[in-house]
Amino acid sequence: MVWFTIPFALATALGLAGNALNVNLTSGDAGSGLVPPASAIALLGKGGGILVMIQLTMAILSTGSAECIAVSSLMAYDVYRGYINPNATGKQILFFSRIFVCVWAICMAIFSIILNEIGLGLGWVYNFMAIALGSAVVPIACSIYTDKLDGMFAILSAVIGMISAIIVWLVVASTYAEDGEAKLSIATTGQLYAQLGGGLTALGMSFIVCCIGCIVKPRNFDWLFMYDGIKLVPGVGGENSKVLGDDDPDATPEALIKAKAWIFNYGWGYTVFLCVAWPLMCVPMGAFGKSTFQIWAAVALMWGWVAALVIVFLPLYESSAGLMAVMNCKKSGDSSVRAKDAVVESTTTAA
Numbered sequence: 001m002v003w004f005t006i007p008f009a010l011a012t013a014l015g016l017a018g019n020a021l022n023v024n025l026t027s028g029d030a031g032s033g034l035v036p037p038a039s040a041i042a043l044l045g046k047g048g049g050i051l052v053m054i055q056l057t058m059a060i061l062s063t064g065s066a067e068c069i070a071v072s073s074l075m076a077y078d079v080y081r082g083y084i085n086p087n088a089t090g091k092q093i094l095f096f097s098r099i100f101v102c103v104w105a106i107c108m109a110i111f112s113i114i115l116n117e118i119g120l121g122l123g124w125v126y127n128f129m130a131i132a133l134g135s136a137v138v139p140i141a142c143s144i145y146t147d148k149l150d151g152m153f154a155i156l157s158a159v160i161g162m163i164s165a166i167i168v169w170l171v172v173a174s175t176y177a178e179d180g181e182a183k184l185s186i187a188t189t190g191q192l193y194a195q196l197g198g199g200l201t202a203l204g205m206s207f208i209v210c211c212i213g214c215i216v217k218p219r220n221f222d223w224l225f226m227y228d229g230i231k232l233v234p235g236v237g238g239e240n241s242k243v244l245g246d247d248d249p250d251a252t253p254e255a256l257i258k259a260k261a262w263i264f265n266y267g268w269g270y271t272v273f274l275c276v277a278w279p280l281m282c283v284p285m286g287a288f289g290k291s292t293f294q295i296w297a298a299v300a301l302m303w304g305w306v307a308a309l310v311i312v313f314l315p316l317y318e319s320s321a322g323l324m325a326v327m328n329c330k331k332s333g334d335s336s337v338r339a340k341d342a343v344v345e346s347t348t349t350a351a
Contacts, residue, residue: 135161153213
């Protein structure tokens with residue numbers, strides 16, 4: 001819900017501000033993601049541009065770090081340990097993880113340079129993600145929520161879904177070509193409806209293949225394998241530990257099943273609200289009048305402020321014990337800190 005602030009409050013405000021203030025940008029500039037900084041500069045001067053740059057730097061560093069860690073973990077555990085050295089120690093896996101972090105960082109830099117030289121803007125690439133990656137959504141969801149999907153059909157659904165999405169995307173894009181122009185170009189393939197058709201095809205085709213797989217070749221996966229069939233990494237002191245942890249009450253199978261139900265219910269609930277109920281409620285309004293738009297702007301403003309307060313102060317509240325321990329030069333596990341936490345908890349309960 002906090003993330004939704006980005007496309008709703010932030011993008012809507014800066015996008016409309018760019019139009020309202022007549023910011024001089026070409027379609028190429030807009031596709032390169034320059035609308036937010038240009039609007040911020042028009043509103044706040046150079047300081048607005050600096051603020052947007054700081055925001056983008058933090059977001060890019062966070063996302064890039066997560067991508068490097070994710071890719072290095074996949075390569076180190078699923079490839080190196082899975083196929084090359086099944087008995088790899090923790091030290092060896094850490095060594096290869098660091099190598100893959102550097103390799104993937106270089107790959108991302110090279111890919112970004114190539115895309116920029118080709119002339120593909122941020123908007124084009126962002127929408128293309130649905131075509132390239134959308135077919136993996138359904139098999140990943142099925143691997144978590146059902147024991148019927150076979151591994152072969154999971155892979156086939158992703159591959160067939162992506163191929164089908166690319167075909168539909170290119171076919172629809174070719175219909176936008178003007179007389180005498182190339183059927184396929186950056187302009188035609190970047191059309192929203194062409195990319196939308198490809199994204200929906202990726203989801204739909206992979207869903208169909210997964211359903212066929214669950215019916216034709218059900219696997220009946222034994223979930224207990226996730227609990228006692230995974231071999232932990234030797235040499236790091238955790239050889240005799242349980243996969244889900246020994247002392248963490250949130251890591252028990254019962255707690256994970258409860259968390260799964262919570263995520264499933266609220267995930268579907270928010271999805272239906274944001275993607276179905278909310279748009280349908282706005283349909284009868286038609287083109288917004290001034291009063292209706294004022295309500296819309298008020299909701300966006302409120303959503304942005306609430307999200308900002310949550311994302312800034314909630315982590316501070318959750319980490320308050322550790323922060324106080326640092327400020328008092330004590331370890332977070334000290335008895336005095338635990339006693340303070342107990343007092344705070346009892347006071348809160350009484351209040």
